[in-house]
Amino acid sequence: MKAFKKLSSILLFFIFFWIVYCAITLPNLDGLGNKTRKPSISVTDKENVLVGSLGDVYGGLIYSENIPKNLINAVVVLEDRKFFDHYGIDFKGLGRAILHNIKEMRYSQGASTITQQLSKLIFLNTEKTISRKFKELIISFYLEYKFTKIEILSMYLNRAYFGSGQYGVKAASKRYFSKLPEDLSIAESAILAGSLKAPSKLSLITNKDASISRAKVVLNLLEKNKLISLKQKNNAKLELNKIKNLKFYSDDGIRYFIDWIHSETPEEVLKNQKDLIINSTLDLKFQKNIENSVKNNMRNIDEKVQAAVFVMDYNGAVRALLGGRNWNKSKFNRATQSKRQLGSVFKTYVYLTALSMGYNLTDKIEDIPIKKDNWAPKNFSDKYEGIISIRRAFAISSNVSAVRLAEKIGRENIISQAKKLGVISKISNNPSMALGVDSFSLLETVGSFGAICGNGIPVIPYGIEEIKKRNNISLWKRDFPKRREVITKKVQLKVKKLLRAVVEEGTAKKASKIPIKILGKTGTSQKNRDAWFLGCAKNHVVGVWIGRDDDKSMKNIFGSTLPLSIFKDIILKL
Template identity: 40%
Template structure:
């Protein structure tokens, strides 16, 4: 084949320089595949090296970032811990007092009236507690208590999972240690701050105390309903026994109170308490502490709970009055107290029942919307106190706090001053219009009867004579006699003092009359006999007190006679109780107050009717509703008691003529030979039957 490069060709070939690609010429053999492999392997090796370099670089960056993050995270965590640790509570509070001392009030017979404050039992250790109690608590509150470090991670995760599935909070993950931290150091608020502080305190508690100590702290301080703190107090409250003696069922019941003590307390809801106890027993079976057979036996052995009935509601008037007085006898107390009072629960119930019945049946019809009653022993011990119709409606104590005009009930003081100035019961005064310093008092009914004896004037409650007697005795002497009898309220200086226009309390006036029942010895009404610590240590005991003699023996006898006539034939006939008794009615201006205060040898009782807003009643006088309530109360109070002569009715005089003996009073006089000679006076009841007349 001829060559194209010959002269005779029309074109020629142009060679293009190679650019790195291998050109195969015609007629030459191609390079084998084996010759190409080394270059490809070299390229792959280079790529792997580059990849390793990149990965190493990324790992280094990650490690550096992680280290930095850890450092800054630690700094941040430390800052958070420091921030929340700044206001952590003082851990020394664990052993400090964290409650009000409890006060238990006992009645005259030793029965419990009421308990106030926090009831803590004596702290006991876990080795003193029944194993069933510890197992019941752990099975319900913290099954991994002995295995965690204060925070139960497993329990917390489980609670979170259950709550997420339920869409609401149905479980909590708090351990017993966390509950100690929350209950003793923190508030119940649900905040992140409180939760972080709770966890911090839990870790500290776990490091500071053993598990047994933590469990003891928990069970000795936790609230268990009905005002009780700690298992020992709860055991005494609910079962009247020590924790050491709790049965399996009783242990489960107490453990069940931990979740909601007020709701599950057997004193408040026995049915819910029983259901909750059954759940605790089931928890113990699930935790492996009990067999199903043991659970069944425990339910069958369920004790019958018997709780004392609540005291009468009106007892709260007495309780409110007596509680503030405790510190006056023993100062500030930081331990539990048991206070023995003078209250007689039977008389209290009698007083409340009769007052409410009469006040609601007839009092309201007569526009008398309130009433009060107080009863004292002759020595001044308060046996009953009702400060109003209903404590729930009004806590104002009308027996001690109200200052009302006693009206003619104050005449006891006026006539005592008269006797002390030398007057005698048989002395006569004119019942006629009288004007003193421009003031002219009127008798009830507006009538006058002329000459009357002091005895008759008091029995008929004649105002004109009382004013004349007060003016003759001297108002200063009347005020002094009132103070001596224990009346501390402000007294007016004008002539109206004689008619009881000063505002006084029912307790003051009743205490004044008690001096007569106490044979002339002054009386300070009191409500506390003894105060003990909860361990039995005697802190206070009343050992006789009072101002001493305030009425001379002869005047005691005279006033007995004069005030007995009030009930026998005077304004207080509705108060007749069929045994020796004396008293006085009282009615203030426009029938705003109605009183009756009287006494026997065994009891002194004062009664008041009226309205809190001082509006008039519908002509209610002291001889009406008050005298009737006094009678009903005194009749029940004296059931089973033999009639007795009024104290001080037997007088001792140097001569039979020392004074003219009041009717019915026996005078003992010594003769020149030293023998006692009896001189009975005229028959008291015979003289009364001759008729005195009846006023208000």
């Protein structure tokens, strides 16, 4: 008996010590919102329409008087049916959860009221421990004492996560339904309330079927609890069917653009730790166009074969960007981060240099086998045409002619010309340079074509026009420095004729019937590891790259096949 009393005393001491510890380690309750969130970066397109975001997007407050009755009923009936009757804790639900956890011998079930969920959102974390739960109870009593029920509910809805990066009901209403919370219908309220349990899985954008199915459960509960009539429920279900048929544009493809924008944001701006709005150069129509073109053309292509697309106007504004086939499966941005062998696209720099040094399109060059030391490059299919013009050599992408020309004009001159166009990657000074054995990014390659197809002035691809705070105060604005011409009008006219010859009679002849004047160059690296097409039309440069991340060969994919087909689809809808 004495041993039992001693053990009980020790146990009571530890329980008392634990309660005191929980009490003294409570967070500061003097103000709400002590818990910090990650600052958000909202990105708008060139028309100032929101297209995506990074961080925790907070749409602003909705005050208690503006919360629609439909939303109140939907959230309460699903999350906390006794919300308006208890004092922060549902003791019956708590007892049921405790018994279940004892049976399971682990913390597997909770009975959190809306008040408890709010205390967790603004003061605590999501770890499943007894001490955290106890603190949650204490804070819940404090919240119930200090605020009215409707105030607690509005604070909860202003902070809750609704999926797809949207924090707060105001942000979610705007993202999903393009309206204010007070204008939400019964069906829309059911969708938002239904997403609270598992917002990442039940977002209307990421999993429409699951979201609609969950909303129907909410509607059934509303009707069962006599919060809506049978007629209202049926009408709401009809509206859900209409919502199900709507196309909610996922920002997965845009995420490559947004990630690049984030990497381009000046460090001094990011250090402010403030919510930012970035006005970008993105054209949403172009973006959807390139995503659909890649998807449609690669429907039957091995999923290991990746794609990247870059669309830029002649002034350097990036209008669309795709860094891979699926951002959810791979965040690696092949349009900006990857460097791959350029193949015959590099010949553009070789011939441009020759033209700048006085060569003409009609000048002759040998298209016959050549040997440099122990290296003997060959043409595709090992075919040769003998003595041909510069124009013809470029159009058919003759390897041996390109090597001969590079040796005549000097490799150093070609490297210098490429650098003037904005190429920053290392270029090897050896005979094989002319065949594009060095690795470039799609971004810098498209950027270099901006001067070639545009005004002869080098451009640097950019995606940010202006960065502002949420209160519309400008933090950073793009400056447009004056740059000198690096290609004369006379030389540019000649090089454009070369690029046009590729389409009219050369490796890109499949695009010759398109009723648009297209300038372009195909490129295929050694053993079909990379396939490129760089094309200019409608005042834009479009670059398409196809390849595998493991750098293995592709079967029957060349610059003149899949990349050209994707380009054709894009340019016709541009």
